[in-house]
Amino acid sequence: MNAIIALGAFLALALAGFLLPGWLVFLAVVGFAKGLVALGLILLMRGGLVSFGQGLFYCAGAYAAGLAMRYGAIGDAALLVASGAVVALVLALVIAPLLAGYRGIFFATLTLALSMIAYGILNKTYVLGGSDGINLRAPSFFGYQPPNSAMANYALFLFTSAIVAVIAALMRRHFDSMSGLLSLAMRDNEIRAEYLGASPRRVTVVNFLVAAGLGGAGGALAALALGHIDPEFAFWTTSGEFVFLAILAGHASIAAVFLASLLLELVRSFSSQYFPNSWQMALGIFLLLVILFLPQGLGSLLRRRRKPRELPIASRAEAPP
């Protein structure tokens, strides 16, 4: 069922990308790339953890792809995205043991600190471009090198849509599975979940690793789309944007994450063009309104129409303790 929906969504996207203007397709790639990172964050948030440093993995993925292209002479998009995800995953494996014991605000601040260390180091590492960053070439796709920039744009969009469709289907499957629902139980009451025989530590570490992998893949895709990487990828406002996206989308619907991300990219590109000095303010007000009036995110709007599959468990997890 999930696979069919994902395939349908991919075909619809492929057609839409063919018909829509190039700038919108470009925004969609960036939006989807950031949506992947936010999806990882939502996975963490389902387990009750908010990372304020997801930019670390986003940045690691982007730099892995950029360096593989520059020094490794790899031009294939699939390999570049894979290397981004793998590098982010390895980085997460190194810091996961340190982070697994922290909860709440301490987890948030520690992840923030780690991403800011990366930002500081990258800013001063002149081999990697320092604060100016590095420019990237256009990638090839499984041996196909797009002849012009419009085709390159569309090819990258197709590639991104395929990744997003696959990951969304897998993630939906995971969210509805036993181990995915365990995260909700943990958020509800970690100690009770532990008494029932679950291992919060393992759930946390696995969620963290998957979130990191998604962050790395998203970073690599964003790097390919933008053609430029710099330390800002790890800056805390970038991480804040992912948290913003995750809150905006909520964890009720996966499609909502990518819709929210696209919406945010659209709003940003329009408002930074028409009122550059107050778009952050609009963003802040929007965030406040969402937190106040849509505590479960935009996804709850999408989800309410359909009949939810496992209402008893899901609704109990949503209820205040």
Next chain:
Amino acid sequence: MDFVATIAIDGLIDASWLFIVAVGLTLVFGVLNILNIAHGNLYAIGAYTAATGVGWYYTGSGPPMLGYLVLVAAALAVAVALGPLMERGLLRLFYERDEVLLVLVTYALFLILEDATKLIWGPNPYYAYEPYGLLGDISLFGLDYVAYDFLLVGLALLTGGLLWFGLNRTIIGKLVLAVIHDREMSRAMGINVTRVFVLVFTFGVFLAALGGAFTAPKISVQPGLSVTVILLSFAVVVIGGLGSVEGAALAALLVGLARSAAIHLMPSAELFIVYLVMAGVLAFRPEGLFQRTALRKI
């Protein structure tokens, strides 16, 4: 030897304003359980208000020394105008919700205030250099320091001392401590918790704005200030242990010294040394230097 002294003195000066700002942040967290990301904006607004006030004052013919009063007045004005408004108008709507969600609310507030500051004061830097040179120079270890910098150290000591006295030796301070200890029980015992919240939050705003007002003469007041300050004071508060006044003092000193050592010895590390210290402290003491480990409650 002189070199070490230079680092120590620079670190001390850096630590003093950092302490004033961070102790406000930690106090607000202790009482209201809010890690206020917009604290840096309040610092920036304090700095802008002070710069505007100083600019206005020194075009007149008042005695120059009273310029320092203008700085304090600016901080007071910011606190009275924004403190109750933010706490009553916005934050109280979210008290029933998750602690992490409150961080996001203040993040939204950060975004809003960041642009509001730009809209009010514009993108160009402001200067309030007049009070900086008034006290002359002091020579220490063969180097000249501006005496104003030591005024800052004095102000930090005064703030810390008064805060300690206020919390431990006055009725209102005892009430605040009671609310920190157990909010529900305090309410049951007849303490007006709402009033304590407004009071402490406003005082936190005052401390942020005071830090901003008194650093304004040393720096050029421009956009981007709030980000630097919130990241630094954030680190100080986390290192010291959230909600701990003594912790904030020690951590401010630690961060100040680390930063000045980095600037003198390895300038490229200045950007991240603070987070390195923070990650190092947290790796060994997860709750910060001065925080008792909390019990896990079902």
